[in-house]
Amino acid sequence: MANLNPHVSVDCVIFGFQAGKLKVLLIEREKVLWGRLGGHKLKLPGSLISESEDLDISAIRTLRELTGLDNIYMKQFGVFSNPARLSPPEDLEWLQKTSGLMVDRVVTIAYYSLIKIGESNITEKTIWHPVDELPELIFDHNRIIIKALEALRREIRTEPLCFELLPKKFTIRQMQDLYEAILGEKLDNRNFRKKIRPMEFLIPLTEKEMEVNHKPARLFRFDKKLYEKHRKVVSGFDL
Protein backbone atom coordinates (compact mmCIF):
# COMPACT_ATOMS: atom_id res chain seq x y z
CA MET A 1 0.00 0.00 0.00
CA ALA A 2 1.19 3.49 -0.76
CA ASN A 3 1.97 5.81 2.13
CA LEU A 4 -0.85 6.84 4.35
CA ASN A 5 -2.45 10.24 4.64
CA PRO A 6 -2.70 10.77 8.40
CA HIS A 7 -5.42 13.40 8.16
CA VAL A 8 -8.24 11.57 6.45
CA SER A 9 -9.80 8.19 7.14
CA VAL A 10 -12.66 6.08 5.95
CA ASP A 11 -15.05 4.22 8.26
CA CYS A 12 -17.60 1.64 7.16
CA VAL A 13 -20.88 0.86 8.85
CA ILE A 14 -21.68 -2.57 7.46
CA PHE A 15 -25.28 -3.60 7.92
CA GLY A 16 -26.56 -7.14 7.73
CA PHE A 17 -29.88 -8.83 8.41
CA GLN A 18 -29.99 -11.96 10.53
CA ALA A 19 -32.56 -13.66 12.72
CA GLY A 20 -35.04 -10.85 12.13
CA LYS A 21 -32.65 -8.20 13.38
CA LEU A 22 -30.58 -5.51 11.75
CA LYS A 23 -26.93 -5.94 12.67
CA VAL A 24 -23.64 -4.07 12.31
CA LEU A 25 -20.25 -5.59 11.77
CA LEU A 26 -17.78 -4.60 14.49
CA ILE A 27 -14.14 -5.37 15.03
CA GLU A 28 -12.62 -6.06 18.37
CA ARG A 29 -9.89 -3.54 18.91
CA GLU A 30 -6.52 -5.18 19.16
CA LYS A 31 -5.51 -5.13 22.77
CA VAL A 32 -2.61 -2.92 23.72
CA LEU A 33 -0.43 -4.82 26.16
CA TRP A 34 -0.29 -2.12 28.69
CA GLY A 35 -1.77 -1.27 32.04
CA ARG A 36 -5.42 -0.28 32.01
CA LEU A 37 -5.85 -0.62 28.24
CA GLY A 38 -6.95 -4.22 28.50
CA GLY A 39 -10.61 -3.50 27.71
CA HIS A 40 -12.27 -5.17 24.73
CA LYS A 41 -13.58 -2.10 23.05
CA LEU A 42 -15.28 -2.54 19.71
CA LYS A 43 -14.85 -0.39 16.63
CA LEU A 44 -16.04 0.06 13.08
CA PRO A 45 -13.92 -1.26 10.24
CA GLY A 46 -11.94 1.56 8.70
CA SER A 47 -8.51 2.91 7.97
CA LEU A 48 -6.51 5.94 7.04
CA ILE A 49 -6.53 6.56 3.33
CA SER A 50 -3.48 6.13 1.17
CA GLU A 51 -2.27 9.20 -0.64
CA SER A 52 -3.21 8.25 -4.14
CA GLU A 53 -6.60 6.66 -3.58
CA ASP A 54 -10.07 7.94 -4.20
CA LEU A 55 -12.08 7.53 -1.03
CA ASP A 56 -14.65 5.27 -2.64
CA ILE A 57 -11.82 2.98 -3.67
CA SER A 58 -10.44 3.06 -0.13
CA ALA A 59 -13.79 2.02 1.22
CA ILE A 60 -14.25 -0.73 -1.36
CA ARG A 61 -10.79 -2.06 -0.57
CA THR A 62 -11.46 -2.04 3.17
CA LEU A 63 -14.60 -4.03 2.54
CA ARG A 64 -13.07 -6.57 0.24
CA GLU A 65 -10.22 -7.22 2.62
CA LEU A 66 -12.66 -7.71 5.44
CA THR A 67 -15.50 -9.64 3.88
CA GLY A 68 -14.02 -11.20 0.76
CA LEU A 69 -16.90 -9.65 -1.14
CA ASP A 70 -16.94 -7.50 -4.23
CA ASN A 71 -19.84 -5.58 -5.67
CA ILE A 72 -21.16 -4.50 -2.34
CA TYR A 73 -23.67 -1.71 -2.12
CA MET A 74 -22.03 1.21 -0.44
CA LYS A 75 -22.93 4.80 0.13
CA GLN A 76 -21.07 7.76 1.53
CA PHE A 77 -23.40 9.40 4.03
CA GLY A 78 -21.43 11.78 6.19
CA VAL A 79 -18.26 13.36 7.42
CA PHE A 80 -17.15 13.51 11.02
CA SER A 81 -14.67 16.24 11.70
CA ASN A 82 -14.92 17.33 15.31
CA PRO A 83 -11.33 18.13 16.29
CA ALA A 84 -11.91 16.31 19.57
CA ARG A 85 -13.46 13.20 18.09
CA LEU A 86 -10.44 10.98 18.80
CA SER A 87 -11.23 10.72 22.48
CA PRO A 88 -11.05 9.43 25.16
CA PRO A 89 -7.24 9.69 25.40
CA GLU A 90 -6.69 5.94 25.71
CA ASP A 91 -8.42 5.40 22.36
CA LEU A 92 -6.12 7.96 20.73
CA GLU A 93 -3.12 6.33 22.38
CA TRP A 94 -4.21 3.02 20.91
CA LEU A 95 -4.49 4.50 17.43
CA GLN A 96 -1.06 6.09 17.61
CA LYS A 97 0.51 2.82 18.73
CA THR A 98 -1.10 0.64 16.11
CA SER A 99 -0.65 3.04 13.20
CA GLY A 100 2.82 4.14 14.20
CA LEU A 101 1.85 7.69 13.25
CA MET A 102 1.58 10.80 15.39
CA VAL A 103 -1.96 11.47 14.37
CA ASP A 104 -3.98 13.79 16.54
CA ARG A 105 -6.74 14.90 14.24
CA VAL A 106 -8.46 12.83 11.62
CA VAL A 107 -11.43 13.81 9.49
CA THR A 108 -13.31 10.64 8.70
CA ILE A 109 -15.59 10.00 5.75
CA ALA A 110 -18.28 7.51 6.67
CA TYR A 111 -19.91 4.93 4.40
CA TYR A 112 -22.65 2.50 5.08
CA SER A 113 -22.85 -0.73 3.17
CA LEU A 114 -25.29 -3.58 2.93
CA ILE A 115 -24.37 -7.22 2.71
CA LYS A 116 -26.03 -10.60 2.69
CA ILE A 117 -24.72 -12.20 5.86
CA GLY A 118 -25.33 -15.73 4.68
CA GLU A 119 -23.33 -15.31 1.52
CA SER A 120 -20.42 -13.40 2.98
CA ASN A 121 -17.21 -14.97 4.03
CA ILE A 122 -15.88 -12.92 6.86
CA THR A 123 -12.36 -13.81 7.75
CA GLU A 124 -11.15 -11.50 10.48
CA LYS A 125 -12.26 -11.61 14.05
CA THR A 126 -15.48 -9.71 13.86
CA ILE A 127 -18.86 -9.56 15.53
CA TRP A 128 -22.31 -9.07 14.05
CA HIS A 129 -23.91 -6.92 16.70
CA PRO A 130 -27.60 -5.90 16.81
CA VAL A 131 -27.86 -2.16 16.12
CA ASP A 132 -30.45 -1.58 18.77
CA GLU A 133 -28.29 -2.51 21.73
CA LEU A 134 -24.77 -1.37 21.09
CA PRO A 135 -22.14 -1.09 23.80
CA GLU A 136 -19.85 1.92 24.02
CA LEU A 137 -17.56 1.92 21.00
CA ILE A 138 -14.24 3.59 20.36
CA PHE A 139 -14.07 7.29 19.44
CA ASP A 140 -17.35 8.65 18.02
CA HIS A 141 -18.33 5.37 16.39
CA ASN A 142 -21.65 5.15 18.24
CA ARG A 143 -22.66 8.46 16.74
CA ILE A 144 -21.52 7.40 13.29
CA ILE A 145 -23.73 4.32 13.46
CA ILE A 146 -26.73 6.37 14.54
CA LYS A 147 -26.25 8.67 11.57
CA ALA A 148 -25.80 5.69 9.24
CA LEU A 149 -29.04 4.21 10.43
CA GLU A 150 -30.85 7.49 9.85
CA ALA A 151 -29.51 7.56 6.30
CA LEU A 152 -30.50 3.95 5.70
CA ARG A 153 -34.03 4.53 7.03
CA ARG A 154 -34.41 7.46 4.70
CA GLU A 155 -32.98 5.79 1.64
CA ILE A 156 -34.57 2.38 1.94
CA ARG A 157 -37.96 3.99 1.32
CA THR A 158 -37.06 5.10 -2.17
CA GLU A 159 -34.42 2.68 -3.37
CA PRO A 160 -34.32 -1.08 -3.72
CA LEU A 161 -31.80 -1.48 -0.93
CA CYS A 162 -33.63 -4.32 0.79
CA PHE A 163 -32.40 -6.76 -1.86
CA GLU A 164 -28.82 -6.09 -0.85
CA LEU A 165 -29.59 -7.37 2.64
CA LEU A 166 -31.82 -10.31 1.75
CA PRO A 167 -30.50 -13.61 0.40
CA LYS A 168 -30.71 -14.17 -3.34
CA LYS A 169 -33.95 -16.10 -2.86
CA PHE A 170 -36.35 -14.72 -0.34
CA THR A 171 -40.01 -14.68 0.65
CA ILE A 172 -42.34 -11.71 0.89
CA ARG A 173 -42.50 -12.28 4.62
CA GLN A 174 -38.73 -11.97 4.95
CA MET A 175 -38.90 -8.75 3.02
CA GLN A 176 -41.57 -7.43 5.35
CA ASP A 177 -39.63 -8.49 8.44
CA LEU A 178 -36.63 -6.58 7.11
CA TYR A 179 -38.63 -3.41 6.58
CA GLU A 180 -40.12 -3.71 10.02
CA ALA A 181 -36.68 -4.16 11.56
CA ILE A 182 -35.25 -1.13 9.82
CA LEU A 183 -38.20 1.21 10.08
CA GLY A 184 -39.12 0.09 13.56
CA GLU A 185 -42.84 -0.24 12.91
CA LYS A 186 -45.27 -3.04 12.17
CA LEU A 187 -46.75 -3.25 8.69
CA ASP A 188 -49.98 -4.89 7.62
CA ASN A 189 -49.13 -8.11 5.79
CA ARG A 190 -52.04 -7.94 3.35
CA ASN A 191 -51.31 -4.38 2.30
CA PHE A 192 -47.60 -5.03 2.13
CA ARG A 193 -48.14 -7.89 -0.31
CA LYS A 194 -50.46 -5.76 -2.41
CA LYS A 195 -47.79 -3.12 -2.77
CA ILE A 196 -44.94 -5.51 -3.42
CA ARG A 197 -46.45 -8.09 -5.75
CA PRO A 198 -47.14 -5.86 -8.76
CA MET A 199 -43.46 -4.88 -8.97
CA GLU A 200 -42.34 -6.37 -12.23
CA PHE A 201 -38.74 -6.86 -11.21
CA LEU A 202 -39.73 -9.34 -8.48
CA ILE A 203 -39.54 -12.73 -10.13
CA PRO A 204 -41.53 -15.55 -8.52
CA LEU A 205 -39.65 -18.86 -8.45
CA THR A 206 -41.18 -22.31 -8.51
CA GLU A 207 -39.36 -23.18 -5.31
CA LYS A 208 -40.78 -22.75 -1.85
CA GLU A 209 -38.96 -22.14 1.38
CA MET A 210 -37.77 -25.18 3.32
CA GLU A 211 -37.32 -26.09 6.92
CA VAL A 212 -39.95 -23.81 8.34
CA ASN A 213 -42.55 -25.19 10.70
CA HIS A 214 -45.56 -23.73 8.97
CA LYS A 215 -46.92 -23.40 5.46
CA PRO A 216 -43.90 -22.73 3.26
CA ALA A 217 -43.99 -19.51 1.26
CA ARG A 218 -43.00 -18.96 -2.31
CA LEU A 219 -39.49 -17.72 -3.02
CA PHE A 220 -38.70 -14.70 -5.16
CA ARG A 221 -35.63 -13.13 -6.63
CA PHE A 222 -34.86 -9.53 -7.53
CA ASP A 223 -34.15 -8.87 -11.19
CA LYS A 224 -31.84 -5.89 -11.25
CA LYS A 225 -31.89 -5.44 -15.01
CA LEU A 226 -35.68 -5.36 -15.09
CA TYR A 227 -35.64 -2.88 -12.25
CA GLU A 228 -33.32 -0.53 -14.12
CA LYS A 229 -35.56 -0.72 -17.16
CA HIS A 230 -38.71 -0.17 -15.17
CA ARG A 231 -37.44 2.75 -13.11
CA LYS A 232 -37.14 4.94 -16.18
CA VAL A 233 -40.84 4.67 -16.84
CA VAL A 234 -42.16 5.20 -13.37
CA SER A 235 -39.71 6.99 -11.13
CA GLY A 236 -38.18 4.17 -9.19
CA PHE A 237 -38.91 2.22 -6.13
CA ASP A 238 -41.11 3.50 -3.38
CA LEU A 239 -42.53 1.95 -0.30
Place this chain on the structure above:
Amino acid sequence: MANLNPHVSVDCVIFGFQAGKLKVLLIEREKVLWGRLGGHKLKLPGSLISESEDLDISAIRTLRELTGLDNIYMKQFGVFSNPARLSPPEDLEWLQKTSGLMVDRVVTIAYYSLIKIGESNITEKTIWHPVDELPELIFDHNRIIIKALEALRREIRTEPLCFELLPKKFTIRQMQDLYEAILGEKLDNRNFRKKIRPMEFLIPLTEKEMEVNHKPARLFRFDKKLYEKHRKVVSGFDL
Protein backbone atom coordinates in the same frame (compact mmCIF):
# COMPACT_ATOMS: atom_id res chain seq x y z
CA MET B 1 -6.26 32.11 11.62
CA ALA B 2 -4.57 28.96 12.85
CA ASN B 3 -2.34 27.07 10.45
CA LEU B 4 -3.98 25.42 7.50
CA ASN B 5 -4.43 21.74 6.88
CA PRO B 6 -3.37 21.33 3.25
CA HIS B 7 -5.23 18.04 2.79
CA VAL B 8 -8.80 18.97 3.45
CA SER B 9 -10.93 21.83 2.17
CA VAL B 10 -14.48 23.04 2.33
CA ASP B 11 -16.45 24.29 -0.67
CA CYS B 12 -19.80 26.04 -0.52
CA VAL B 13 -22.50 25.99 -3.16
CA ILE B 14 -24.57 29.02 -2.24
CA PHE B 15 -27.99 29.07 -3.82
CA GLY B 16 -30.17 32.13 -4.17
CA PHE B 17 -33.46 32.90 -5.93
CA GLN B 18 -33.74 35.97 -8.11
CA ALA B 19 -35.87 37.02 -11.05
CA GLY B 20 -37.57 33.64 -11.12
CA LYS B 21 -34.29 31.77 -11.47
CA LEU B 22 -32.18 29.67 -9.17
CA LYS B 23 -28.68 31.08 -8.95
CA VAL B 24 -25.30 30.15 -7.50
CA LEU B 25 -22.75 32.49 -6.02
CA LEU B 26 -19.41 32.31 -7.81
CA ILE B 27 -16.12 34.05 -7.25
CA GLU B 28 -13.91 35.30 -10.00
CA ARG B 29 -10.55 33.66 -9.61
CA GLU B 30 -7.78 36.14 -9.02
CA LYS B 31 -5.74 36.40 -12.14
CA VAL B 32 -2.23 35.02 -12.07
CA LEU B 33 0.01 37.53 -13.81
CA TRP B 34 1.63 35.09 -16.09
CA GLY B 35 1.49 33.98 -19.68
CA ARG B 36 -1.66 32.11 -20.62
CA LEU B 37 -3.19 32.18 -17.17
CA GLY B 38 -5.05 35.39 -17.86
CA GLY B 39 -8.49 33.77 -18.16
CA HIS B 40 -11.33 34.79 -15.87
CA LYS B 41 -12.29 31.41 -14.55
CA LEU B 42 -14.98 31.24 -11.92
CA LYS B 43 -14.96 29.15 -8.77
CA LEU B 44 -17.02 28.25 -5.74
CA PRO B 45 -16.29 29.95 -2.44
CA GLY B 46 -14.20 27.69 -0.26
CA SER B 47 -10.92 27.30 1.55
CA LEU B 48 -8.57 24.88 3.19
CA ILE B 49 -9.55 24.11 6.73
CA SER B 50 -7.56 25.26 9.69
CA GLU B 51 -6.17 22.54 11.92
CA SER B 52 -8.37 23.06 14.93
CA GLU B 53 -11.70 23.71 13.30
CA ASP B 54 -14.72 21.52 12.88
CA LEU B 55 -15.69 21.50 9.20
CA ASP B 56 -19.13 22.93 9.86
CA ILE B 57 -17.48 25.85 11.60
CA SER B 58 -15.12 26.28 8.68
CA ALA B 59 -18.04 26.45 6.32
CA ILE B 60 -19.97 28.85 8.51
CA ARG B 61 -16.94 31.09 8.77
CA THR B 62 -16.42 31.05 5.01
CA LEU B 63 -20.02 32.09 4.54
CA ARG B 64 -20.00 34.84 7.10
CA GLU B 65 -16.83 36.36 5.69
CA LEU B 66 -18.33 36.31 2.23
CA THR B 67 -21.92 37.34 2.77
CA GLY B 68 -21.95 39.09 6.11
CA LEU B 69 -24.74 36.73 7.10
CA ASP B 70 -25.13 34.53 10.12
CA ASN B 71 -27.71 31.83 10.68
CA ILE B 72 -27.61 30.59 7.15
CA TYR B 73 -29.09 27.24 6.29
CA MET B 74 -26.30 24.93 5.32
CA LYS B 75 -25.98 21.27 4.65
CA GLN B 76 -23.07 18.96 4.03
CA PHE B 77 -23.99 16.89 1.01
CA GLY B 78 -20.90 15.21 -0.35
CA VAL B 79 -17.19 14.60 -0.46
CA PHE B 80 -15.02 14.91 -3.54
CA SER B 81 -11.82 12.97 -3.31
CA ASN B 82 -10.65 12.02 -6.77
CA PRO B 83 -6.85 12.26 -6.57
CA ALA B 84 -6.87 13.99 -9.95
CA ARG B 85 -9.57 16.52 -9.16
CA LEU B 86 -7.18 19.50 -8.99
CA SER B 87 -6.87 19.70 -12.74
CA PRO B 88 -6.22 21.13 -15.30
CA PRO B 89 -2.60 21.91 -14.34
CA GLU B 90 -3.01 25.67 -14.63
CA ASP B 91 -5.75 25.56 -12.01
CA LEU B 92 -3.49 23.66 -9.64
CA GLU B 93 -0.68 26.10 -10.33
CA TRP B 94 -3.00 28.93 -9.42
CA LEU B 95 -3.93 27.25 -6.14
CA GLN B 96 -0.32 26.67 -5.19
CA LYS B 97 0.59 30.28 -5.92
CA THR B 98 -2.27 31.84 -4.00
CA SER B 99 -2.11 29.51 -1.01
CA GLY B 100 1.67 29.45 -0.82
CA LEU B 101 1.43 25.73 -0.06
CA MET B 102 2.69 22.77 -2.04
CA VAL B 103 -0.69 21.11 -2.14
CA ASP B 104 -1.23 18.43 -4.72
CA ARG B 105 -4.15 16.50 -3.36
CA VAL B 106 -7.09 17.91 -1.49
CA VAL B 107 -10.19 16.10 -0.32
CA THR B 108 -13.00 18.60 -0.29
CA ILE B 109 -16.15 18.49 1.78
CA ALA B 110 -19.01 20.19 0.00
CA TYR B 111 -21.88 22.14 1.53
CA TYR B 112 -24.82 23.78 -0.06
CA SER B 113 -26.46 26.74 1.55
CA LEU B 114 -29.52 28.83 0.92
CA ILE B 115 -29.70 32.57 1.25
CA LYS B 116 -32.14 35.37 0.63
CA ILE B 117 -30.41 37.40 -2.06
CA GLY B 118 -32.27 40.59 -1.28
CA GLU B 119 -31.29 40.59 2.36
CA SER B 120 -27.66 39.58 1.95
CA ASN B 121 -24.83 42.00 1.85
CA ILE B 122 -22.20 40.51 -0.35
CA THR B 123 -18.94 42.36 -0.16
CA GLU B 124 -16.38 40.55 -2.30
CA LYS B 125 -16.34 40.50 -6.04
CA THR B 126 -18.86 37.80 -6.74
CA ILE B 127 -21.41 36.86 -9.34
CA TRP B 128 -24.88 35.38 -8.98
CA HIS B 129 -24.97 33.00 -11.88
CA PRO B 130 -28.04 31.04 -13.10
CA VAL B 131 -27.47 27.35 -12.36
CA ASP B 132 -28.89 26.22 -15.66
CA GLU B 133 -26.24 27.81 -17.85
CA LEU B 134 -22.91 27.63 -16.10
CA PRO B 135 -19.60 28.17 -17.86
CA GLU B 136 -16.66 25.89 -17.24
CA LEU B 137 -15.47 26.39 -13.68
CA ILE B 138 -12.20 25.65 -11.96
CA PHE B 139 -11.33 22.08 -10.88
CA ASP B 140 -14.38 19.82 -10.49
CA HIS B 141 -16.65 22.66 -9.38
CA ASN B 142 -19.19 22.06 -12.15
CA ARG B 143 -19.68 18.54 -10.89
CA ILE B 144 -19.97 19.72 -7.31
CA ILE B 145 -22.77 22.10 -8.27
CA ILE B 146 -24.64 19.37 -10.14
CA LYS B 147 -24.49 17.16 -7.07
CA ALA B 148 -25.58 20.03 -4.85
CA LEU B 149 -28.59 20.66 -7.05
CA GLU B 150 -29.54 16.98 -6.90
CA ALA B 151 -29.37 17.11 -3.11
CA LEU B 152 -31.42 20.30 -2.99
CA ARG B 153 -34.09 18.86 -5.31
CA ARG B 154 -34.38 15.83 -3.09
CA GLU B 155 -34.45 17.69 0.18
CA ILE B 156 -36.72 20.58 -0.73
CA ARG B 157 -39.57 18.08 -1.11
CA THR B 158 -39.52 17.09 2.53
CA GLU B 159 -38.11 20.08 4.37
CA PRO B 160 -39.14 23.72 4.57
CA LEU B 161 -36.08 24.90 2.69
CA CYS B 162 -38.00 27.23 0.38
CA PHE B 163 -38.34 29.79 3.15
CA GLU B 164 -34.58 30.13 3.32
CA LEU B 165 -34.56 31.31 -0.28
CA LEU B 166 -37.64 33.51 -0.25
CA PRO B 167 -37.73 36.98 1.31
CA LYS B 168 -39.23 37.31 4.79
CA LYS B 169 -42.54 38.33 3.26
CA PHE B 170 -43.60 36.48 0.16
CA THR B 171 -46.65 35.53 -1.90
CA ILE B 172 -47.91 32.05 -2.72
CA ARG B 173 -47.07 32.72 -6.34
CA GLN B 174 -43.43 33.43 -5.48
CA MET B 175 -43.34 30.18 -3.57
CA GLN B 176 -44.70 28.32 -6.53
CA ASP B 177 -42.26 29.99 -8.92
CA LEU B 178 -39.43 28.88 -6.65
CA TYR B 179 -40.57 25.27 -6.63
CA GLU B 180 -40.96 25.31 -10.37
CA ALA B 181 -37.46 26.73 -10.81
CA ILE B 182 -35.88 24.10 -8.59
CA LEU B 183 -37.90 21.07 -9.64
CA GLY B 184 -37.96 22.06 -13.27
CA GLU B 185 -41.65 21.37 -13.81
CA LYS B 186 -44.85 23.39 -13.97
CA LEU B 187 -47.31 23.07 -11.11
CA ASP B 188 -51.04 23.74 -11.16
CA ASN B 189 -51.67 26.98 -9.32
CA ARG B 190 -55.06 25.95 -7.89
CA ASN B 191 -53.74 22.69 -6.49
CA PHE B 192 -50.58 24.29 -5.22
CA ARG B 193 -52.59 26.78 -3.20
CA LYS B 194 -54.79 24.03 -1.83
CA LYS B 195 -51.75 22.20 -0.55
CA ILE B 196 -49.97 25.20 0.85
CA ARG B 197 -52.75 27.18 2.49
CA PRO B 198 -53.69 24.72 5.25
CA MET B 199 -50.14 24.73 6.62
CA GLU B 200 -50.48 26.32 9.99
CA PHE B 201 -47.02 27.80 10.11
CA LEU B 202 -47.75 30.04 7.12
CA ILE B 203 -48.99 33.29 8.59
CA PRO B 204 -51.04 35.56 6.34
CA LEU B 205 -50.20 39.24 6.71
CA THR B 206 -52.53 42.16 6.15
CA GLU B 207 -50.12 43.60 3.64
CA LYS B 208 -50.21 42.97 -0.07
CA GLU B 209 -47.41 43.03 -2.56
CA MET B 210 -46.52 46.35 -4.17
CA GLU B 211 -45.23 47.49 -7.50
CA VAL B 212 -46.60 44.68 -9.57
CA ASN B 213 -48.62 45.41 -12.67
CA HIS B 214 -51.50 43.13 -11.89
CA LYS B 215 -53.76 42.32 -8.99
CA PRO B 216 -51.51 42.37 -5.93
CA ALA B 217 -51.35 39.17 -3.91
CA ARG B 218 -51.41 38.73 -0.18
CA LEU B 219 -48.09 38.43 1.63
CA PHE B 220 -47.22 35.62 4.03
CA ARG B 221 -44.45 34.86 6.44
CA PHE B 222 -43.06 31.56 7.69
CA ASP B 223 -43.35 30.95 11.42
CA LYS B 224 -40.45 28.69 12.29
CA LYS B 225 -41.54 28.10 15.88
CA LEU B 226 -45.00 27.00 14.80
CA TYR B 227 -43.43 24.75 12.22
CA GLU B 228 -41.25 23.04 14.80
CA LYS B 229 -44.27 22.49 17.00
CA HIS B 230 -46.40 21.18 14.17
CA ARG B 231 -43.81 18.80 12.69
CA LYS B 232 -43.87 16.64 15.78
CA VAL B 233 -47.52 15.86 15.24
CA VAL B 234 -47.51 15.17 11.54
CA SER B 235 -44.10 14.20 10.27
CA GLY B 236 -42.88 17.38 8.73
CA PHE B 237 -43.14 19.21 5.53
CA ASP B 238 -43.96 17.53 2.27
CA LEU B 239 -44.70 18.78 -1.16
Place this chain on the structure above:
DNA sequence: AAAACTTAGCGTAAAAAATACGCTAAGTTT
Protein backbone atom coordinates in the same frame (compact mmCIF):
# COMPACT_ATOMS: atom_id res chain seq x y z
C1' DA C 1 -56.95 -39.12 12.65
C1' DA C 2 -59.00 -35.10 14.20
C1' DA C 3 -58.60 -30.65 16.27
C1' DA C 4 -56.10 -26.54 17.06
C1' DC C 5 -52.85 -23.43 15.40
C1' DT C 6 -49.91 -20.60 12.34
C1' DT C 7 -48.75 -18.38 8.18
C1' DA C 8 -49.64 -17.73 3.07
C1' DG C 9 -52.16 -15.39 0.02
C1' DC C 10 -56.35 -13.15 -2.25
C1' DG C 11 -60.14 -9.91 -1.93
C1' DT C 12 -63.44 -5.89 -0.82
C1' DA C 13 -64.86 -1.38 1.21
C1' DA C 14 -63.91 2.96 3.07
C1' DA C 15 -60.87 6.98 3.76
C1' DA C 16 -57.46 10.10 2.23
C1' DA C 17 -54.58 12.30 -1.10
C1' DA C 18 -53.51 13.78 -5.72
C1' DT C 19 -55.08 15.53 -10.11
C1' DA C 20 -57.84 17.98 -13.53
C1' DC C 21 -60.29 21.76 -14.51
C1' DG C 22 -64.37 25.64 -14.00
C1' DC C 23 -65.12 30.00 -12.48
C1' DT C 24 -65.35 34.92 -10.42
C1' DA C 25 -63.05 39.01 -8.58
C1' DA C 26 -59.57 42.51 -8.47
C1' DG C 27 -56.52 44.85 -10.38
C1' DT C 28 -53.72 46.45 -14.87
C1' DT C 29 -52.94 48.04 -19.69
C1' DT C 30 -54.82 49.29 -24.27
Place this chain on the structure above:
DNA sequence: AAACTTAGCGTATTTTTTACGCTAAGTTTT
Protein backbone atom coordinates in the same frame (compact mmCIF):
# COMPACT_ATOMS: atom_id res chain seq x y z
C1' DA D 1 -64.95 50.67 -21.78
C1' DA D 2 -62.80 46.56 -23.44
C1' DA D 3 -59.23 43.26 -23.19
C1' DC D 4 -56.04 41.12 -20.36
C1' DT D 5 -53.59 39.07 -16.37
C1' DT D 6 -53.24 37.12 -11.93
C1' DA D 7 -55.49 36.04 -7.33
C1' DG D 8 -58.14 33.00 -5.11
C1' DC D 9 -62.03 29.64 -4.17
C1' DG D 10 -64.61 25.56 -5.53
C1' DT D 11 -66.16 20.81 -7.36
C1' DA D 12 -65.67 16.28 -9.60
C1' DT D 13 -62.69 12.35 -10.68
C1' DT D 14 -59.00 9.36 -10.18
C1' DT D 15 -55.42 7.22 -7.61
C1' DT D 16 -53.32 5.75 -3.41
C1' DT D 17 -53.50 4.34 1.28
C1' DT D 18 -55.50 2.13 5.05
C1' DA D 19 -58.40 -1.21 7.55
C1' DC D 20 -59.93 -5.56 7.84
C1' DG D 21 -62.51 -10.30 6.26
C1' DC D 22 -61.64 -14.66 4.71
C1' DT D 23 -59.89 -19.34 2.83
C1' DA D 24 -56.15 -22.56 1.91
C1' DA D 25 -52.01 -25.01 3.05
C1' DG D 26 -49.18 -26.61 5.91
C1' DT D 27 -47.51 -27.89 11.08
C1' DT D 28 -48.10 -29.28 15.87
C1' DT D 29 -50.97 -31.02 19.58
C1' DT D 30 -54.34 -34.16 21.44
